[in-house]
Amino acid sequence: MAVLALLLAAALFALFCLDIATGETHIPLDRVLDVLSGGGTRAQRFIIWESRMPRALTAVVVGAALGLAGAITQSILHNPLASPDMLGITSGAGLGAILVLTGIGNTGAAASVGAPLAATLGGLLTALAIYSLAWGRSATGEVGATGMRLVLIGIGVNAVLVAGISWTLTRSSLETAARAQLWINGSLNAADNSTLVPAALTLGAALLVAVASARTLAALRLGPESVRVLGVRVQTQQAILLGTAVTVASVATAAVGPVGFVALAAPQIARMLFRTPGEPLVGSALCGGVLVVGADVASRTIFPVDLPVGIVTAAFGGPFLLYLLVRMNRKATLS
Template structure:
């Protein structure tokens, strides 16, 4: 398992270097590595450090945040279909962010969001949505299937709210919001990198050290209690961590679909673990986002937002999970 994790880390680093090197001024992988180690010419350092590195770093960190968020959510719900974008948490973060973009400073509440900024607005929206979903899904505990059904319903309502905001807004605000809703790394700079990095170190670190609690929660409520886990405290704190990771990732790059769903399941199948592994899910999430950004920029005839590529790749994977779940139920 350690060797497979190292292989995923190596693959992520290679795709990261390739993504930095591709562009109007191409650089080879050795040139990129030389610059990252402090060498290279002045023009190479400017291209890598100032122009391309923030975009690729943002892609890695956003992917890692989404991968960890999906792994935690799927472990708590004990369902492979549970993820922040399916459950409506991403839609809640998006709705708050779109309200901030579209409504601007009108009204006391929205004016407060404007002073807090887009990341905190998305975080507030994601946390509020998660609390509503958790409360509605609660019935002497949280059962995975009920959590998913409530999340799908909330997701539909929030999607409708976003549509209403876009219809009632001015055309300039609509174009800004629509660009953000596609999920893009085009505007990433160093100011985008730091909030996601802080979230990965703090919130992601908490998720990593809570691996035992997650493993116990996968066994069911009764088994988790017998292992000494404080059930409600463990579920609530880990769900809050998943929401924070998803909301900050959404604020940094917009809603990048299906990464939180697919990354934990792909990592689980590669490592053959009983449940979604946190660290491997983070690495796989980073690999999916940076790889999709590479495809969006260089392979396709027209450059597209990375969220469109991840959705195109994630849709068939969701169908695969649905078919596989139906076969299990039939068997």
């Protein structure tokens, strides 16, 4: 397992270097490595460290954050479809940012500062609303927010939020809607240190919480009855871990906009690669980073125009979602 994690990290680093090398001025990979080790010309150092490094690092951090958030939610809710984007968390963050971008944040510093804060707040409020609506008593007498109820309510809330985003865009001017539409598709074009640092700090804190709660997370996969025998407070631990996942996903969305299907696909890909009974946390974060950085490279090399990274991940995630649905249907039929 450690060897596979190292191979994933190596693949992520290779894509990271390729992402830095890609741009209007192409820089050979050997020159990129030379600059990263302290060499290179002054022009090359400026292009790499000042212009391209924030974008590439933001892609790594956002991908890892979404992969980690997806692994936590899927592990707790026992459902491969239970990711922040499917549950409406990223849509809530998107609506919060769009309200600012098309309203009080039309111009000036309010848009750059207000939109990320509104996105984070929108994601957290959406999660609180979903958790409150899902709270109740199950058929077995269990009190709390059960997994399937959270998923179903989350899908419904997501549909409402997507409609709210569309309505908000139609009510704004053409210029404002165009600027907001670029953000809502998940774009790394505006990534800089002001968006990178909060996302990186939040990811670091979330990783610490997730790794410290790894045993608890493994126990939660066994089901509520088994967990209680082990002495784990189900609702308390569930709320802490879900809150961590929601926070890191919301901050990642605030940094670049909604990047769809990464939180859904990364944990499942990591689970297939590592062949673990649950979604591996570090492996999911690495897979998320690979997906977003790889999508950024593809958006600037394969396609004739520089596409927002969210469009590329959606093109990959749609077929992957269909694959998951088919596989779940086959398992249900066999059982």
